Amino acid sequence: MLNSIEEVQVAMERAKYITDRPIATLLYLAMKLEKPILVEGEAGVGKTEIAKVLAEVLNTKLIRLQCYEGLDVNTSLYEWNYPKQILWMKQAEICGTSQKTLVKEIFSPEFLIRRPLLEAIQSDSPKAPVLLIDEIDRSDEEFEAFLLEVLSEFQITIPEIGTLKAVRKPWVIITSNRTREIHDALKRRCLYHWIDYPSFEKEYRIVMTKVPGINRILADQICSFMQVVREKDFYKKPGISETLDWAQALIELHKEYLDRATVEETLGCIFKHFEDIKRMKEVELDTCLGMLTKNNRPITTPA
Amino acid sequence: MPWYVDEEQSTHHDSSLTRKILLFSQSLRNKKVGVTIDNIVDVFRGISFINIQKKDDFYYLLKFNLVSNREEIKLFEELFERFWSEQMEMKPFVQEWSENKDFTETEGKSSKGASKEGDKINDWNDTSGKGATAEMFPLTYSSEEVLKEKEFGHLDTEELKQVREVVVTLSQKMARRFSRHWKHGVKGDRLDFRRSIRRSMSYGGEIVELQRKKSKLKPLELVFLCDVSGSMDIYSELTLLFAYGIQNNYPHCETFVFSTRLTRVTPFLKGKPFMKALSILSQRVKDWSGGTNIGAALHQLREYHGSLFRPGRTFFLIFSDGWDRGDTGLIDTEMKRLKRKVSRLIWLNPLKGSPSYQPLCRGMATALPYIDDFLPCHNLKSLKNLAYLLP
Numbered sequence: 286m287l288n289s290i291e292e293v294q295v296a297m298e299r300a301k302y303i304t305d306r307p308i309a310t311l312l313y314l315a316m317k318l319e320k321p322i323l324v325e326g327e328a329g330v331g332k333t334e335i336a337k338v339l340a341e342v343l344n345t346k347l348i349r350l351q352c353y354e355g356l357d358v359n360t361s362l363y364e365w366n367y368p369k370q371i372l373w374m375k376q377a378e379i380c381g382t383s384q385k386t387l388v389k390e391i392f393s394p395e396f397l398i399r400r401p402l403l404e405a406i407q408s409d410s411p412k413a414p415v416l417l418i419d420e421i422d423r424s425d426e427e428f429e430a431f432l433l434e435v436l437s438e439f440q441i442t443i444p445e446i447g448t449l450k451a452v453r454k455p456w457v458i459i460t461s462n463r464t465r466e467i468h469d470a471l472k473r474r475c476l477y478h479w480i481d482y483p484s485f486e487k488e489y490r491i492v493m494t495k496v497p498g499i500n501r502i503l504a505d506q507i508c509s510f511m512q513v514v515r516e517k518d519f520y521k522k523p524g525i526s527e528t529l530d531w532a533q534a535l536i537e538l539h540k541e542y543l544d545r546a547t548v549e550e551t552l553g554c555i556f557k558h559f560e561d562i563k564r565m566k567e568v569e570l571d572t573c574l575g576m577l578t579k580n581n582r583p584i585t586t587p588a
Numbered sequence: 589m590p591w592y593v594d595e596e597q598s599t600h601h602d603s604s605l606t607r608k609i610l611l612f613s614q615s616l617r618n619k620k621v622g623v624t625i626d627n628i629v630d631v632f633r634g635i636s637f638i639n640i641q642k643k644d645d646f647y648y649l650l651k652f653n654l655v656s657n658r659e660e661i662k663l664f665e666e667l668f669e670r671f672w673s674e675q676m677e678m679k680p681f682v683q684e685w686s687e688n689k690d691f692t693e694t695e696g697k698s699s700k701g702a703s704k705e706g707d708k709i710n711d712w713n714d715t716s717g718k719g720a721t722a723e724m725f726p727l728t729y730s731s732e733e734v735l736k737e738k739e740f741g742h743l744d745t746e747e748l749k750q751v752r753e754v755v756v757t758l759s760q761k762m763a764r765r766f767s768r769h770w771k772h773g774v775k776g777d778r779l780d781f782r783r784s785i786r787r788s789m790s791y792g793g794e795i796v797e798l799q800r801k802k803s804k805l806k807p808l809e810l811v812f813l814c815d816v817s818g819s820m821d822i823y824s825e826l827t828l829l830f831a832y833g834i835q836n837n838y839p840h841c842e843t844f845v846f847s848t849r850l851t852r853v854t855p856f857l858k859g860k861p862f863m864k865a866l867s868i869l870s871q872r873v874k875d876w877s878g879g880t881n882i883g884a885a886l887h888q889l890r891e892y893h894g895s896l897f898r899p900g901r902t903f904f905l906i907f908s909d910g911w912d913r914g915d916t917g918l919i920d921t922e923m924k925r926l927k928r929k930v931s932r933l934i935w936l937n938p939l940k941g942s943p944s945y946q947p948l949c950r951g952m953a954t955a956l957p958y959i960d961d962f963l964p965c966h967n968l969k970s971l972k973n974l975a976y977l978l979p
Contacts, residue, residue: 290638290645310638310648317637318630325658359782367781374785374793384792391785422895463658465895472656473624479658520925560924 287316287342302331302338303491311478312339321436321457323472326480329524332460336417339456345412348455350401352424358431362441364398365391392445402435405455413453422461426468433471483525485512491525496532506543507532511555513576517569519561530554545574606632612671613654619667621660627653643672747968748862751833754971758838776802808903808931809840811896813889815908816873817847817880823938823966824876827907830971832857832865842896846885847878852893880911882951883918890926897929904930907965909939912951919951923958934961936974941966 287293293316294309312335315322324332340347350361370391377387399407405416421429435441439451459475461467483491488508492499507528515522523531531554540547549566556562565573609631613623631653638645647668655664772780774797783799812834814827835843835857842854856868870876896902904926912919927933935955939945941964947956956962964970 306644307648310645311652314634314637314649314652318634320630323656365782365785367785370785371795374788377793384789387793388789463895464898469622469656473622473627475656476652477656478652479661 287313289313296342297338300338300341301494302334303487303494305487307478308335308480311476315456315476318476319454321459321475322478323459323461323467323475324478324480325461325463327482327522327524328462329526330480330482331525332480333417333419336415336458336460339458340415343412343415343456346408346410346414347417348401348405348408348414349417349419351419352421352428354423354425356424356428360400361428362400362402362435363443364400366396366398370396394446397443397446403441403449405457406435406439406441406451407449408453408455414455416455416457418457418459420462421459421467422464429468429471433468433474436471436474482515482522485509488512488525488528492528492532495529496536499532499536500541502542503535503540504532507535509576510543510548510573513573514555514565514569517573519556519564520558521556521561523555527555543574545570548574608671609650612650612667615667615671616654616664619663621654621663622656623654646672747829748833750968751829751971752837754974755833755837758834758974770801771804772799772801774798774800776800778802807839809896809898809901810834810838810842810903810905811889811893811930812841812843813885813904813906813908814843814845815847815880815882815906816845816876817911818877819880819909819911820938821877826938826965826967826971828866828869829968830907830965832862842893844885844889844893845873846881847875848881848884849875850885850888851875879913880908880951881914882908882910882912882955883914883916883922886922886926887918890922890929894929897926899929900931902930904933905936906934907936907938909937910935910947910952910955911949914951916950916954919954923955927958932960933958934963935959936963936965938964938966940964941970 287296290306290309290313293313294304294306297304297309297312311322314320322335324335326332336349337347373391373396374387377390382390397403401416405414408414418432421432436457439454440448442448485508488511489504492504492508493501496504511523511528531551534551534554535543535547538547538551548570552562552565556565610628613628613631616623631650634649634653635646638649640646650668651661651664655661770776770778770780772783778801780799780801783801784795784797787797787799788795812831814831816824816827820827831843831845831853835841835854836859842852843857844850844852844854851873853869853873856872857865860868890897897904923933937945937947937952940947940962947953947962963974965974
């Protein structure tokens with residue numbers, strides 16, 4: 286168990302997640318207060334990654350529930366195994382089992398398909414699992430209400446079996462891209478954190494950690510370039526995942542430094558919309574490259 | 589002296605800290621941040637886990653627990669700085685607190701020595717959280733802004749009734765999105781195993797009747813943007829009727845008005861009697877009959893209310909004559925971006941009612957390529973036709 290904010294930070298960094306003080310504090314408080322975490326932020330700033338790395342740090346299972354429109358109880362909580370039930374019924378007919386025993390048999394845990402939420406609650410491992418509820422803004426309001434119930438009690442009622450209570454409360458991390466507003470009641474149950482685009486120093490450290498074999502000058506240039514690009518008005522601003530993709534691509538192309546031609550060739554790594562690429566090529570490229578040479582930021586060594 | 593206490597030799601169990609945290613939460617509440625009792629309890633629970641000597645850790649403890657929205661972050665930061673800075677004086681906060689303690693009925697009470705801040709809080713009390721946010725970010729472009737209160741004369745209930753009928757017809761047309769929820773029954777295109785097997789139990793495990801299910805139809809969400817600038821003045825009655833009618837008869841709807849700045853008016857219209865809604869509107873919307881800046885309004889809509897727009901789910905309805913004083917480049921970019929975020933973009937133009945009308949003015953001409961349906965709307969009758977004109 287991690288017993289101070291510093292320990293959380295060190296452990297996360299060891300698992301190659303560059304953790305600033307706020308995120309370390311967030312995780313530490315969530316563990317101590319036993320509250321779910323809700324992280325919001327632009328796409329590609331490392332929201333989902335927090336859960337993955339936390340599971341790795343705690344050396345426990347990661348259970349992931351990917352949300353989408355129409356996600357309901359049957360796909361998130363449990364479902365009966367119908368083919369198996371039908372087969373069993375046919376067999377019971379031949380054996381002449383009484384109706385009472387039959388009902389008891391086919392609605393037993395053996396016929397239950399466990400979906401992520403039930404799995405997280407009924408996890409039989411000695412350590413509490415990490416439950417990642419990804420992109421909750423994609424699900425419907427009805428599902429949110431249901432989730433609220435599960436997260437406050439950590440128990441689930443299945444009419445045919447009864448109430449199942451969590452053996453160990455799972456560590457819950459909910460992410461949202463804010464394509465719609467999450468209901469206040471759910472938000473208020475969680476520790477809330479907004480993850481912004483990283484500072485130059487943080488991004489530089491991330492690139493140096495995550496992209497093996499990159500030289501400092503290139504990493505410095507990439508990160509400075511990204512900082513400039515994010516200040517411009519693009520439809521979709523690039524996140525950290527784009528930075529990492531781009532850095533990886535440049536390594537594969539054996540580039541040692543950024544120049545105009547290289548940037549133009551690899552714009553597809555940074556922007557995912559045709560308009561943005563067009564705008565970059567026609568309007569912003571010169572200013573961005575200009576800023577790069579002018580700014581010539583000093584290279585900061587990771588602490 | 590540590591940063592977090594005024595009095596000497598206090599520990600964090602001291603009541604002064606408890607009191608301060610409570611006061612701080614109360615101040616947040618006064619600013620419409622919905623802090624719950626549970627949140628405050630969690631702050632107190634959290635104190636024992638962190639090192640209170642570190643201001644940063646304390647800051648994040650409060651922030652993670654008390655804030656639940658990106659918009660609230662800035663407010664929180666400002667208040668935190670004011671509240672917990674070293675030379676902080678308790679007095680103004682205690683005063684502010686006691687003045688606003690009964691925040692359900694502050695309106696009408698004249699606060700004698702209230703600071704400017706206090707006035708602002710009183711102002712916010714009537715709006716919902718989101719409305720307040722919209723007002724917190726006024727547009728800088730205001731050269732043409734005309735600040736005047738609007739008088740609304742003779743709008744009778746008969747007209748209102750007719751508008752309601754139109755809206756109901758419209759909403760039936762708009763209910764055409766298949767939801768991912770099921771309607772159960774004996775008809776439908778999918779087998780419903782769960783119900784079939786449950787039902788079969790009464791026949792001793794023999795599946796006699798198959799249960800089926802089908803997708804439910806769900807209405808699309810609607811965002812209604814209304815132009816209330818000077819050039820639209822003669823249609824203001826129609827605008828109001830339509831906005832009120834749609835807001836109160838269509839299930840998922842958000843209404844905004846703009847001339848030089850954008851105001852979210854959903855909370856002023858929804859569930860209020862018509863006359864009350866009118867009087868609130870005339871007080872709250874400060875730029876009736878001002879200049880027009882469509883581009884800026886669209887930009888603000890996307891920037892601060894972008895989460896309302898969802899591809900394949902949202903109808904975006906604009907009611908404007910397209911006369912614009914702002915930047916057409918901005919209109920172009922914003923229309924392009926919004927177009928991608930909505931299912932259908934409908935522009936109602938009162939001028940189009942005239943047979944000789946040509947969309948030549950700059951604003952309208954710029955927006956035209958992105959519009960799915962360009963329809964006339966200049967009086968009640970044309971509004972009625974709307975339902976038939978929509979494909």
